[in-house]
Amino acid sequence: xxxxxxxxxxxxxxxxxxxxxxxxxxxxxxxxxxxxxxxxxxxxxxxxxxxxxxxxxxxxxxxxxxxxxxxxxxxxxxxxxxxxxxxxxxxxxxxxxxxxxxxxxxxxxxxxxxxxxxxxxxx
Amino acid sequence: xxxxxxxxxxxxxxxxxxxxxxxxxxxxxxxxxxxxxxxxxxxxxxxxxxxxxxxxxxxxxxxxxxxxxxxxxxxxxxxxxxxxxxxxxxxxxxxxxxxxxxxxxxxxxxxxxxxxxxxxxxxxxxxxxxxxxxxxxxxxxxxxxxxxxxxxxxxxxxxxxxxxxxxxxxxxxxxxxxxxxxxxxxxxxxxxxxxxxxxxxxxxxxxxxxxxxxxxxxxxxxxxxxxxxxxxxxxxxxxxxxxxxxxxxxxxxxxxxxxxxxxxxxxxxxxxxxxxxxxxxxxxxxxxxxxxxxxxxxxxxxxxxxxxxxxxxxxxxxxxxxxxxxxxxxxxxxxxxxxxxxxxxxxxxxxxxxxxxxxxxxxxxxxxxxxxxxxxxxxxxxxxxxxxxxxxxxxxxxxxxxxxxxxxxxxxxxxxxxxxxxxxxxxxxxxxxxxxxxxxxxxxxxxxxxxxxxxxxxxxxxxxxxxxxxxxxxxxxxxxxxxxxxxxxxxxxxxxxxxxxxxxxxxxxxxxxxxxxxxxxxxxxxxxxxxxxxxxxxxxxxxxxxxxxxxxxxxxxxxxxxxxxxxxxxxxxxxxxxxxxxxxxxxxxxxxxxxxx
Numbered sequence: 231x232x233x234x235x236x237x238x239x240x241x242x243x244x245x246x247x248x249x250x251x252x253x254x255x256x257x258x259x260x261x262x263x264x265x266x267x268x269x270x271x272x273x274x275x276x277x278x279x280x281x282x283x284x285x286x287x288x289x290x291x292x293x294x295x296x297x298x299x300x301x302x303x304x305x306x307x308x309x310x311x312x313x314x315x316x317x318x319x320x321x322x323x324x325x326x327x328x329x330x331x332x333x334x335x336x337x338x339x340x341x342x343x344x345x346x347x348x349x350x351x352x353x
Numbered sequence: 354x355x356x357x358x359x360x361x362x363x364x365x366x367x368x369x370x371x372x373x374x375x376x377x378x379x380x381x382x383x384x385x386x387x388x389x390x391x392x393x394x395x396x397x398x399x400x401x402x403x404x405x406x407x408x409x410x411x412x413x414x415x416x417x418x419x420x421x422x423x424x425x426x427x428x429x430x431x432x433x434x435x436x437x438x439x440x441x442x443x444x445x446x447x448x449x450x451x452x453x454x455x456x457x458x459x460x461x462x463x464x465x466x467x468x469x470x471x472x473x474x475x476x477x478x479x480x481x482x483x484x485x486x487x488x489x490x491x492x493x494x495x496x497x498x499x500x501x502x503x504x505x506x507x508x509x510x511x512x513x514x515x516x517x518x519x520x521x522x523x524x525x526x527x528x529x530x531x532x533x534x535x536x537x538x539x540x541x542x543x544x545x546x547x548x549x550x551x552x553x554x555x556x557x558x559x560x561x562x563x564x565x566x567x568x569x570x571x572x573x574x575x576x577x578x579x580x581x582x583x584x585x586x587x588x589x590x591x592x593x594x595x596x597x598x599x600x601x602x603x604x605x606x607x608x609x610x611x612x613x614x615x616x617x618x619x620x621x622x623x624x625x626x627x628x629x630x631x632x633x634x635x636x637x638x639x640x641x642x643x644x645x646x647x648x649x650x651x652x653x654x655x656x657x658x659x660x661x662x663x664x665x666x667x668x669x670x671x672x673x674x675x676x677x678x679x680x681x682x683x684x685x686x687x688x689x690x691x692x693x694x695x696x697x698x699x700x701x702x703x704x705x706x707x708x709x710x711x712x713x714x715x716x717x718x719x720x721x722x723x724x725x726x727x728x729x730x731x732x733x734x735x736x737x738x739x740x741x742x743x744x745x746x747x748x749x750x751x752x753x754x755x756x757x758x759x760x761x762x763x764x765x766x767x768x769x770x771x772x773x774x775x776x777x778x779x780x781x782x783x784x785x786x787x788x789x790x791x792x793x794x795x796x797x798x799x800x801x802x803x804x805x806x807x808x809x810x811x812x813x814x815x816x817x818x819x820x821x822x823x824x825x826x827x828x829x830x831x832x833x834x835x836x837x838x839x840x841x842x843x844x845x846x847x848x849x850x851x852x853x854x855x856x857x858x859x860x861x862x863x864x865x866x867x868x869x870x871x872x873x874x875x876x877x878x879x880x881x882x883x884x885x886x887x888x889x890x891x892x893x894x895x896x897x898x899x900x901x902x903x904x905x906x907x908x909x910x911x912x913x914x915x916x917x918x919x920x921x922x923x924x925x926x927x928x929x930x931x932x933x934x935x936x937x938x939x940x941x942x943x944x945x946x947x948x949x950x
Contacts, residue, residue: 231611232611232619233497233618234494234497234501234618237488237493237494237618240488241488243485244486247357247486248486248489249489250357250358250359250415251362251414251478262439264437264438265438277358278393281357281358293358294415295358295415295416295439296438296439297439298438298439298440
């Protein structure tokens, strides 16, 4: 170790490994419905796409979680995004292709992607 | 980058290891592969979470679900339900965290609510065998800051300002100790760490070393810079194999990353640390005996002065601090001396870790701000005394400490209040006793320990403690007299005043403090020949209450010496001349007819 800057750089790299373990109150939570209906409709690739996208952008403050059946099995895969200070946004019929836009527009810039939401699905 | 979305933290402290956490680790690895989750879920072995009574403990993040008493068979269910389908397995979660349909955060549970984890900040959070995880939680930032931005004097001033006092029991101000060593002029100085935790029932230091070894290494390097030393020794008991292994891994990793060794942070500062294993002698926890042992001699204390800060290890200026003291140092520099000084009471700053044991529901490791009352520790954090029994006393400080009786349960726990009531902080063992504990017997237990552990160098301790034990033994056998109690007390003061080192000077404390608060129990033993708690075998006898006895003969069939006889359906009798007082009859009787008198 030659300098504080070098230690800082190592810390930034290492922080991703422990970041999950905090009791978070301020971060964004992405909750994927992973009951049988969700998994059958393809929730797993959706979830892994979220992980990939979040990893690519180095977003330390986002947790991807799973939950059970939300109750609208015909609209699965369902993903709910909880951002601090905003109402919960529910995305339906998600696909891996849609994930990048949700991450870029909603999670990073705070603008929910209206056309993917449950409202747009006519509910 | 790895696509990790969930972390499974398995406690790898000694408590949970002995209740089987290693098997869980393997099982998780296997099950994650089976369910195809091994790429997205990571299993990490951490240090102690503190709730050892509920081990093995497994925590799953990001949800923070706290699974307790997990068995190998439960692992598949956790993987299948929680990790694959996202449904927390409520059956296995720590009861107190379950609230109707929700899972409470661990911090809201009674056991953790009043705790403040400073020394234990990383225990149960990071993987102690991976230096990068320590770096991720601000590890080695303090050392970097100290070496590149501060002078040794500023370092010592910061430690002084924080108000940190030695956590090994003595409570000497750490900054002042460092200052003495800094001012001793010598080309060679040493930094030592006392990890020879010998009090029966105490395991705070072990948990810190097992859960966060790097914090101790970092602090020792800071101390080295402050006093002008480039060599450190950690004296650790060989009975702590997990801690020894993790410390060695930590030292090797720190050297590999250039955080120990030559020219750290390119400042020209060199610092190296070596381990020295103790062979389990209690006296080696005393500072001068510890250093004598590091030098390769038989662990015996030497007179002070000269103090170690002037003439310590190999007659060079040396500082010796306890593990927990060191664990506080990096935080003081990262968060500031004022932050640290804002915790605790006026004269006792910061927090203290206690190993909670004895008659208490939540056995384990707790860290509380100084000034927390004993009542809060026992009733709220500890969850009270089990089986509806009454709290009688708490013993702090192990064989050097004393008892706090129930009448003083609202005493705030800090160095000075404990000394004023005849106990001491000690290194942090806290043993809770209920009405079934005999205080004379407790004093005898600790004296047996000190008699065994007295090194024999000085007469007051070697012979004095032996005589104390003999008098106590006489009293518990019902052969004592009132004069014996007076003689016992007088001898205590002689030993305290005349012994060479801390071991002898504090050895009579368990006797003195039980005499102070429970003299009536001593008197009951000698005058009435009765043990009020029903512990001292010689003074009690088992009898059968003829009113309650149904004459089922269950007790007589279990009695190992054939002391119980009678006719079926008529009251049985115990022959006291044959009875060995093993208590089997009492356990066997379904009608509560056997009573101790």
